[in-house]
Amino acid sequence: MVPTRSALRFVGRPTWEALSGHPVTDEVFANVHEVAHVALGRSADLVVVAPATADLLARMVHGRADDLLTATLLTARCPVVVAPAMHTEMWEHPATRDNVSTLRARGTIVIDPATGRLTGADSGPGRLPEPAQIVAIALAALGRSRLVGPDAGPDGTGTDLRGRRVLITAGGTREPLDPVRYVGNRSSGRMGYALVTAALARGAHVSVVAANVTLPDPAGVTLTAVETTAELHDQVLAESDGVDVVVMAAAPSDFRPERIAEAKIKKSPDGSVQHLRLVQNPDILAELVQRRAGSRHPVVVGFAAETGDADGDVLTHARAKLARKGCDLLVVNDVGGGRVFGRDDTEAVVLDRDGAEHPVSHASKSELAGIVWDLVGKRLDSQRPGPSLL
Numbered sequence: 001m002v003p004t005r006s007a008l009r010f011v012g013r014p015t016w017e018a019l020s021g022h023p024v025t026d027e028v029f030a031n032v033h034e035v036a037h038v039a040l041g042r043s044a045d046l047v048v049v050a051p052a053t054a055d056l057l058a059r060m061v062h063g064r065a066d067d068l069l070t071a072t073l074l075t076a077r078c079p080v081v082v083a084p085a086m087h088t089e090m091w092e093h094p095a096t097r098d099n100v101s102t103l104r105a106r107g108t109i110v111i112d113p114a115t116g117r118l119t120g121a122d123s124g125p126g127r128l129p130e131p132a133q134i135v136a137i138a139l140a141a142l143g144r145s146r147l148v149g150p151d152a153g154p155d156g157t158g159t160d161l162r163g164r165r166v167l168i169t170a171g172g173t174r175e176p177l178d179p180v181r182y183v184g185n186r187s188s189g190r191m192g193y194a195l196v197t198a199a200l201a202r203g204a205h206v207s208v209v210a211a212n213v214t215l216p217d218p219a220g221v222t223l224t225a226v227e228t229t230a231e232l233h234d235q236v237l238a239e240s241d242g243v244d245v246v247v248m249a250a251a252p253s254d255f256r257p258e259r260i261a262e263a264k265i266k267k268s269p270d271g272s273v274q275h276l277r278l279v280q281n282p283d284i285l286a287e288l289v290q291r292r293a294g295s296r297h298p299v300v301v302g303f304a305a306e307t308g309d310a311d312g313d314v315l316t317h318a319r320a321k322l323a324r325k326g327c328d329l330l331v332v333n334d335v336g337g338g339r340v341f342g343r344d345d346t347e348a349v350v351l352d353r354d355g356a357e358h359p360v361s362h363a364s365k366s367e368l369a370g371i372v373w374d375l376v377g378k379r380l381d382s383q384r385p386g387p388s389l390l
Ligand SMILES: Cc1cc2nc3c(=O)[nH]c(=O)nc-3n(C[C@H](O)[C@H](O)[C@H](O)COP(=O)(O)O)c2cc1C
Pocket: 004, 005, 006, 007, 052, 053, 054, 055, 056, 085, 086, 087, 090, 119
């Protein structure tokens, strides 16, 4: 824990020391025999600055080293995750915008702040993201230590997403039956949001289309909420132009009621059976692939929640689906027996259109997200040169 002088003043040294269980200092002239101003940065696997003030961003850009934190940041060669928090005016000032762009171009992972209540009575963009999101991005960055940073690029393992534009869908669509009921599915949005966090940690610009997700909104993304498959379809197709990757982690309802009753459907007094007529929804994944018309851009990743049946096991159905849809990667979950939905862990096989199959067992959704981005990154790097840096 390395506070700035302002942080020591704001919170106070005893609190930092009691919480961390270690002595803390902002001084480069403390413990000089340990040469702390270089030792800390050199030995770190990850540096997280949270909250980062506007002042600190400016000092980082200029390579200042006038306290222990900035000296540590100059010597660190590991991933650096910065979570700025400040009033909206400070965040939106051109000086701060430029500083953020410069830091990102150098490989620093700068998390966009959340929008919400700020220190005073005002609210807007500038709020520190939820600690859980900062931790998730930090852990994802830790796993990518060879790939983020100024040296990352096609000559590394080539899976960095810096500057790439990605569109991710999450959650499950709902098809109204009447004003109070819907046909839906059990997708929680956890997998989609794990993909969002991992993409942010790798430096991507992320847009999210969220269908009925009740998890906290991720900071640092453009998020559009939708309810039905038709809305998801329109939003995804509107946003898919100009993106490098579309990951369809949402579970769109394949069917919708043929008609939506204007008034709540009443129980019949005699207990007679109500027949629900369903019509098929558009196939968003197939349409996305058709629209790129033979080109491999954008990279399209589908998800398939499958169960085995009399016609074949999960993988047989999934291979047929990959061939039918023509996407680049298909992440297949066996959702039989209550597996996967709403849980933090998952079992999956990632099928590649080139025939490779990557089984992922006993993995967290974050780990699976990392594997998906590894495979996407390899495809991006093999398809065309990387974008110019911001
Ligand atoms: C009560 C109070 C709250 C502040 N909140 C913020 C803040 O949220 N973000 C920010 O960038 N600066 C904020 N500032 C201004 C910083 O304290 C000031 O820029 C300071 O020089 C930052 O130093 P540091 O980056 O070395 O910690 C605040 C100042 C005060 C007195």
